[in-house]
Amino acid sequence: MADQLASLYSEEDAKLLRAATDIETIIEKRADWDETVHTVEQNCDTIFTWDYEQARPGLMKLYEKAKTSQWNVSTDIDWSIEVDPERIASSAPDPRFAVMQNVDLSGTPFGKFGEKEWTELNVESQNWMLSQFLHGEQGALLCTAKIVETVPWIDAKYYASTQVMDEARHVEVFGRYLKEKLGGEYPVNAHLRGLLDAIIEDHRWDMTYLGMQIMVEGLALAAFGFIHSMTPDPLLKEILRYVMSDEARHVAFGVLSLKEIYQDMTAAEIRDRQEFAYEAAVSMRDRFLQQEVWEKMGLPVKECVELAFVSPTRIEFQKMLFSKIVPNLKKLGLLEGWLREKFADLGVLQFENAPDTEIEYEAFQVVGVSA
């Protein structure tokens, strides 16, 4: 495979081919289709503060915004809009992008695919992706509830409590869309579950923020923006518009909070944070390969994951999802030295001068904007 496809790659991406031997370990981690309860042990301190002084104007401004930006899944979303997944799938971007576009697929599991199969793949891929958003939203719900307990600042506890409500709403809205309009959801991808576990297991409160508010929510904000601009489904568009307005605030919350404590950290402490961010980035760029879709469609999982893993179009798409993460890491002072080199290898430094979310979050607001 590597030899056959090597000519498709830039030198930078060719490095990925060498990592293709990881495919076995990627597919070894499988989703549990029957799991309904998943337990994660955490060893963190719950912090009271008796200092009620609101010392952080940026967080208080965000908190005031959050209080007037609440929306209601039951009444603000027009659930009467009908959704036809196949019609949407047939007008969605070419599903070949995830499995090697512009390449002769004969001899691969997709060799005999006709229009019907490609449409089915698009329907399943869309369902899979929205299901992972649903599970990720639950991760955000739990992480932010944890932040309420663990962050030592009263103004951050106030703000985080509004985010808990926001995330409950997001779980509700994606859950309802999947159930009522797409007929059910996929289980959580094992690599996403592993990432969420790693974030919630860490006892240091800033790691919850870094993993969730900066990495996962940063990726979600970019992904939602992309789907919002591409989907022909007016209902999904409406949902994403609302969710994005909340998510931008959440990412800004992470940047505002972490900026303050990272200023005073030692080089060794910063390096720990950089490694954590890098591990999350690798997971998000190269591990979310919809293996459950191949499984459900009865396709050979290993071959499909192998194709998806080395697909240049997929890699380009995944890189685009770092457009929010990279400028925010830079704002936090983490995009230096070791991490800068690692992100250069991942090919995502192109976004370092994009606007950071602390600056741009108000542009996303849809509720409580006076005319």
Ligand SMILES: [Fe+2]
């Ligand atoms: Fe969310």
Ligand SMILES: [Fe+2]
């Ligand atoms: Fe969020």
